[in-house]
Amino acid sequence: MSREFHEQALDYHRRIRPGKIIVTSHKPMNTRQELSLAYTPGVAAPVREIAANPACVNEYTAKGNLVAVITDGSAVLGLGNVGPLAAKPVMEGKAVLFKRFADIDVFNIELATQDVDEIVNTIINIAPTFGGINLEDISAPRCFEIEQRLIEALDIPVFHDDQHGTAIIIAAGLLNALEIQGKTLETAKLVCLGAGSAGIATLHLLCEMGLKKENILLVDRVGVISTDLEDLSDVKAQFAVQTDKKTLADAMDGADVFIGVASANLVTQEMVKSMADKPIVFALSNPDPEISPADAHACRDDLIMGTGRSDYPNQVNNVLGFPFIFRGALDAKSKEINVEMKIAAVHALSELAKLEVPQSVLDAYNIEHLEFGKDYIIPKPFDPRLIDAVPTAIFNAAVASGVSRLNSSID
Numbered sequence: 001m002s003r004e005f006h007e008q009a010l011d012y013h014r015r016i017r018p019g020k021i022i023v024t025s026h027k028p029m030n031t032r033q034e035l036s037l038a039y040t041p042g043v044a045a046p047v048r049e050i051a052a053n054p055a056c057v058n059e060y061t062a063k064g065n066l067v068a069v070i071t072d073g074s075a076v077l078g079l080g081n082v083g084p085l086a087a088k089p090v091m092e093g094k095a096v097l098f099k100r101f102a103d104i105d106v107f108n109i110e111l112a113t114q115d116v117d118e119i120v121n122t123i124i125n126i127a128p129t130f131g132g133i134n135l136e137d138i139s140a141p142r143c144f145e146i147e148q149r150l151i152e153a154l155d156i157p158v159f160h161d162d163q164h165g166t167a168i169i170i171a172a173g174l175l176n177a178l179e180i181q182g183k184t185l186e187t188a189k190l191v192c193l194g195a196g197s198a199g200i201a202t203l204h205l206l207c208e209m210g211l212k213k214e215n216i217l218l219v220d221r222v223g224v225i226s227t228d229l230e231d232l233s234d235v236k237a238q239f240a241v242q243t244d245k246k247t248l249a250d251a252m253d254g255a256d257v258f259i260g261v262a263s264a265n266l267v268t269q270e271m272v273k274s275m276a277d278k279p280i281v282f283a284l285s286n287p288d289p290e291i292s293p294a295d296a297h298a299c300r301d302d303l304i305m306g307t308g309r310s311d312y313p314n315q316v317n318n319v320l321g322f323p324f325i326f327r328g329a330l331d332a333k334s335k336e337i338n339v340e341m342k343i344a345a346v347h348a349l350s351e352l353a354k355l356e357v358p359q360s361v362l363d364a365y366n367i368e369h370l371e372f373g374k375d376y377i378i379p380k381p382f383d384p385r386l387i388d389a390v391p392t393a394i395f396n397a398a399v400a401s402g403v404s405r406l407n408s409s410i411d
Contacts, residue, residue, distance in 0.1 A: 013089060020092045021099075021108075058131070062105060064333070067132045067326055069094045069108045072119060075139035075162070075197075078263075078286055084110035087137055094136060094161075094322075102323035102387060104330065106134075116142050120149045127154050131330050134322060135160040140196040141235050157329045157337045163201035165318040168325070168342055169378065170202050170259060170282060171209060172349035173316055176377040177304045181278040183256055185210045189276070191251045193290060194261035195220040195236050202259060203239055208339050209346070214241065217251040224251050249274070256280065264288035269299040282306040284316050304374050313375040320349060320379060324386055328394025333405035337394075344397035348389045352379045360384060 013019065028034050036042050046060035058064030073087035091108035098104040107129070111119060123133060133156065135147055143160055150158040159165070178185060190211060192199045195218055207213060218225040218239040224247070225232065227240045245251050252258060252271040260267065260283045267290040272281060281296055283289035286308040293305045293312050306314035325345055329337050357370045357380075364382040379386060398404040 020089075021095050021106075058333075063129065064131045064330060065103075066105045066107065066130050067098060067134050067330075068123075068126070068130045069098070069106050069134045069136055070111065070123060071109075071135070071137045072111045072114045073137065074114050074142070076137045081114075081139065084112050091136060094134070097319050098134075098323050098326070100323075101319060101381070102327040102391070104323060104326055114139075114142070116145055119146055120153070123150055124153050127156060130156065132157040132159070132326050134326065135162075137162065138197075140200070141233060143197050144200070144235060151336060155335045157326065157334055159322070159325065159329075159337050160197065160201075161318055161322045163197045164205070164337070164342055165321040165325070166198040166261070166284075166316070167202040167205040168321045168345050169316045169318060169349070170284070171205055171346040172320075172353075173282070173306055173314060173378040174206070174257065174259075174280065175209075175346065175350045176353055176372070177280045177306070178257075180374060180377065181256075181280060181304060183278070183280075186212065187215070188256040189215045189217075189254060190257040190259065191217045191219060191248075191255045192239075192259045192261070193219045193248060193266060194259075195225065195239075196261065198261040198284075199259070200235055200239075202261070205339070205342060205346075209343060213239065217241065217243065217245060217255070219248050219251050223247050258282065260284055260290035262290060264290065267291035269295055272296050272303070273299050275300075275303075277302060279303045280306075282316060284308040304377065306377070314377050316378070317381055319381045320386065321345060321390075324390035325394055327387070328391035329398060331391060332395040332398035332403075334394075334398040335403045335405070338398075338401055338403055340401040341394050341397040341403075344393040345390055348393035349379060352383065352385060352389050353377055355385075358384060 027038060029038060050057050050060060069091050071087045071091055073083040074081045076082045076087045076090055088110050091110060095106035095108050098106045111122060113119060133150060138146060147158060147160045178188060192203055203216060216239055224243060224245050225236050225240050227242045232240060249271050253274040254276050256276045257280045262285055264285050267283065272291065281303055283291050284307060289307045293307060296303060296305050306316050308316055325337060353376065354372045361380050361383050362370060365380060370376050399406060
């Protein structure tokens with residue numbers, strides 16, 4: 001980040017009024033009558049109705065359109081364990097994106113604890129306020145346990161975006177990249193660099209969609225995760241394979257796909273050169289990728305490249321996922337966001353990229369032409385069709401898989 005942009009960002013956050021969000025009312029409050037309806041004595045009417053029938057709470061309160069964005073500040077962006085206060089700008093930003101792209105209201109909550117039990121118990125105790133829980137920037141491996149315990153304890157959607165949002169966008173882009181390159185998920189040899197929340201969740205989702213575990217090489221700081229390593233965590237052990245390959249360079253040799261969710265500049269041109277014909281390289285570390293697009297394209301003219309940055313083609317951006325996923329889940333009154341819903345989101349995003357790009361998208365990005373191909377494998381965040389395509393797919397998958405409280409799908 002340049003110094004000039006740094007100062008622009010600081011000014012953006014502090015000018016007019018600090019922060020990025022406000023709480024406001026959508027009901028009139030200008031007369032004595034309206035005051036009496038909004039608060040006492042009128043507010044007693046919905047209180048009595050909800051007390052008699054808790055299921056009607058969404059008719060009389062904001063619960064059904066309200067999501068908690070919750071962090072402990074332990075894994076914020078690429079900045080690490082910065083704590084709850086420093087995490088707050090990110091959580092406010094998340095709230096803005098929920099509202100801008102899916103008209104979902106958010107309370108951002110920064111917890112002053114990194115104890116798993118305290119986090120889980122706190123969220124369970126405040127859950128009645130919300131229609132869904134978005135976990136954010138919680139470090140691995142604690143994030144896996146926290147999310148799973150909350151899913152089991154609550155009857156509203158719980159979604160750790162760093163895991164599943166990232167996985168969904170990666171999968172959508174990868175399906176299209178494989179199609180363009182003439183390859184299939186079932187036969188692809190894949191290297192994943194990074195065994196944290198995003199990497200593990202991505203591998204789980206891709207395996208649900210047809211990727212073979214025997215075709216995966218997971219690489220962390222010590223090298224390839226193999227069965228001969230001792231003291232592997234349960235999370236990593238799921239993807240341990242019997243192999244003679246030890247290093248990232250070994251793993252990349254002959255691979256069809258590289259997914260990097262680790263750190264900058266860990267991949268060399270020699271590694272990319274050693275990959276199979278027509279490779280796919282998703283270097284997603286932010287702000288600097290595992291290998292720059294310039295370096296990757298300089299050594300291969302047959303690859304498809306994706307990054308986490310908006311200034312390069314094929315940005316893997318979670319804003320393509322979480323607002324629309326929660327929109328569909330809330331509309332379906334879903335009890336959870338299950339694997340069927342995640343796969344539905346993948347296919348909705350994948351198919352949308354193949355359609356003609358609206359003029360409004362070209363205008364938003366100041367470009368004249370964009371079409372499905374090596375430099376456009378995934379939709380742009382400002383595509384107005386996202387709000388129809390993804391929530392509808394999520395809604396229908398929730399109904400079909402039995403986790404919706406409704407019983408009919410959207411055509």
